[in-house]
Amino acid sequence: MMRWPRCRWKWTGVGDVQPLWSRDAFAKAVGGTLTGTFESPVTGISIDTRTLSAGDAFFAIQGDNFNGHEFADAAIEKGAAIAVCRTGHFSAGSGPVPRLDVEDVLRGLEYLGRAARARCKGRVIGVTGSVGKTSTKDILRVAFKPSGTVHASAASYNNHWGVPLSLARFREDVATGIFEIGMNHPGEITPLSRMVRPDIAIITTVEAVHMEAFNSVEEIAAAKAEIFDGLQSGGTAILNRDNPHFAYLADRARSAGAGQVIGFGSNEAADVQVVDSYLKADCSVVNANILGANLVYKIGSPGQHFVMNSLAVLAAVKIAGEDVAAAALALAGWTPPKGRGFRREFPLGTGILTLIDESYNANPASMRAAITTLGQAEPGPGGRRIAVLGDMLELGEQSRVLHASLHKLIAESGVDLVFTAGSHMEALYDALPTEMRGGHEAEAAPLAASLPGKLGPGDVVMVKGSNGSRMMDVVAAIEVWLGTG
Numbered sequence: 001m002m003r004w005p006r007c008r009w010k011w012t013g014v015g016d017v018q019p020l021w022s023r024d025a026f027a028k029a030v031g032g033t034l035t036g037t038f039e040s041p042v043t044g045i046s047i048d049t050r051t052l053s054a055g056d057a058f059f060a061i062q063g064d065n066f067n068g069h070e071f072a073d074a075a076i077e078k079g080a081a082i083a084v085c086r087t088g089h090f091s092a093g094s095g096p097v098p099r100l101d102v103e104d105v106l107r108g109l110e111y112l113g114r115a116a117r118a119r120c121k122g123r124v125i126g127v128t129g130s131v132g133k134t135s136t137k138d139i140l141r142v143a144f145k146p147s148g149t150v151h152a153s154a155a156s157y158n159n160h161w162g163v164p165l166s167l168a169r170f171r172e173d174v175a176t177g178i179f180e181i182g183m184n185h186p187g188e189i190t191p192l193s194r195m196v197r198p199d200i201a202i203i204t205t206v207e208a209v210h211m212e213a214f215n216s217v218e219e220i221a222a223a224k225a226e227i228f229d230g231l232q233s234g235g236t237a238i239l240n241r242d243n244p245h246f247a248y249l250a251d252r253a254r255s256a257g258a259g260q261v262i263g264f265g266s267n268e269a270a271d272v273q274v275v276d277s278y279l280k281a282d283c284s285v286v287n288a289n290i291l292g293a294n295l296v297y298k299i300g301s302p303g304q305h306f307v308m309n310s311l312a313v314l315a316a317v318k319i320a321g322e323d324v325a326a327a328a329l330a331l332a333g334w335t336p337p338k339g340r341g342f343r344r345e346f347p348l349g350t351g352i353l354t355l356i357d358e359s360y361n362a363n364p365a366s367m368r369a370a371i372t373t374l375g376q377a378e379p380g381p382g383g384r385r386i387a388v389l390g391d392m393l394e395l396g397e398q399s400r401v402l403h404a405s406l407h408k409l410i411a412e413s414g415v416d417l418v419f420t421a422g423s424h425m426e427a428l429y430d431a432l433p434t435e436m437r438g439g440h441e442a443e444a445a446p447l448a449a450s451l452p453g454k455l456g457p458g459d460v461v462m463v464k465g466s467n468g469s470r471m472m473d474v475v476a477a478i479e480v481w482l483g484t485g
């Protein structure tokens with residue numbers, strides 16, 4: 001591969017930057033009409049000038065809040081190799097240069113994504129499911145590292161622009177590509193999976209989330225099964241054996257041409273089965289049978305849900321023919337990202353306060369997982385297990401019932417005290433026994449103001465809610481109070 005000269009981008013501090021796309025391959029894949037001179041290879045793909053690096057190709061995507069065309073000039077000023085814009089948006093003599101004008105910018109990005117998939121020589125894994133996609137994708141990234149180069153979607157880039165963007169960033173010579181595929185509505189996964197064309201398709205689980213767009217959880221299962229529409233012929237489906245929709249999904253996989261279906265979970269019929277697992281203060285220890293071979297391994301964070309995700313991951317490693325022991329060893333170094341179970345310890349008074357940040361996302365499945373994990377945490381001397389919960393959004397008509405019904409698990413799991421914020425969480429607060437009620441606020445902001453002073457040494461505090469519930473503000477307030485924010 002050509003080595004890109006150091007001089008032009010030395011200031012970025014990233015050193016040598018290998019081209020991602022040659023100028024010709026890029027222009028051929030995206031199509032369109034060129035204005036100005038497009039000479040440089042493309043070293044990255046950007047849709048956001050705030051994170052753009054010199055050498056990136058900038059795609060002026062029309063989003064919900066921003067129109068990328070307004071930033072196209074800035075992209076070129078920041079050193080973008082080319083700006084891809086909609087034909088007719090800029091009149092002759094105006095707009096950024098160099099520029100490729102295309103009929104539809106998102107379509108152009110999709111073409112590039114498809115070209116990346118077509119040229120890739122490695123294996124491709126697609127991950128979907130109602131919950132745990134990003135966590136599983138991140139665990140896959142760590143597990144495949146010992147067997148070669150890995151490319152994975154950034155953050156939760158799993159939608160109509162996130163998937164083609166992640167594909168377009170996929171380098172030709174990478175051994176393993178891992179792509180998150182998500183949906184809010186039926187029919188969204190089919191076109192995305194046909195772009196990704198996974199060799200291995202993982203469905204983490206099927207749960208009643210995003211219910212506003214669905215009449216039943218069966219409809220959600222059907223929408224998740226769309227991932228098989230893109231599965232390579234003879235490819236592998238890895239499915240949650242404990243989920244009631246397993247048989248349906250397995251049938252859908254086989255009729256779509258899957259060569260094999262692997263079930264993971266604690267069910268006796270699972271091909272990848274957890275035999276025992278132990279949650280320690282800072283890790284999970286797992287004894288599992290991975291397609292006939294026994295293995296004991298450690299995951300760098302406690303959580304039964306992470307144990308389940310790791311089974312799907314090790315199944316993928318085994319199916320890919322890679323070293324399962326090396327992958328399992330690497331999992332000891334995995335910790336969840338911020339907002340998804342990220343845990344830290346802070347000195348407080350004479351003891352330690354443990355903060356578990358789950359503020360990025362919440363639905364009944366991940367809420368149950370987080371409460372169970374909190375219940376198994378060991379508080380320090382004098383400490384308590386404290387749940388700080390914001391609304392789970394997009395649950396439709398059943399929302400208040402689904403919130404209130406958490407009270408049973410909370411009481412059984414060993415949580416000592418609960419603080420809540422939001423109108424849906426009020427239903428849970430009212431259902432709790434009086435001694436467990438720490439306080440309720442209409443929204444996150446007043447809770448962020450009042451909560452920190454109520455925490456003490458030894459406490460384990462888990463903060464969780466849907467992103468829109470702004471529970472990250474509560475996390476930030478605790479951090480500031482602890483002097484670390």
Ligand SMILES: Nc1ncnc2c1ncn2[C@@H]1O[C@H](COP(=O)(O)OP(=O)(O)OP(=O)(O)O)[C@@H](O)[C@H]1O
Pocket residue numbers: 129130131132133134135136156158182204205305306308309336339340341358361362365366367369370
């Ligand atoms: N298998 C699982 N079961 C239940 N909860 C899980 C599981 N895996 C991860 N979680 C928890 O669910 C939350 C969301 O996790 P994650 O971001 O991995 O899900 P996602 O499917 O990618 O979500 P999104 O739809 O927002 O992209 C986190 O709090 C995480 O700890």
Ligand SMILES: [Mg+2]
Pocket residue numbers: 133134135155156157158180
């Ligand atoms: Mg995600």
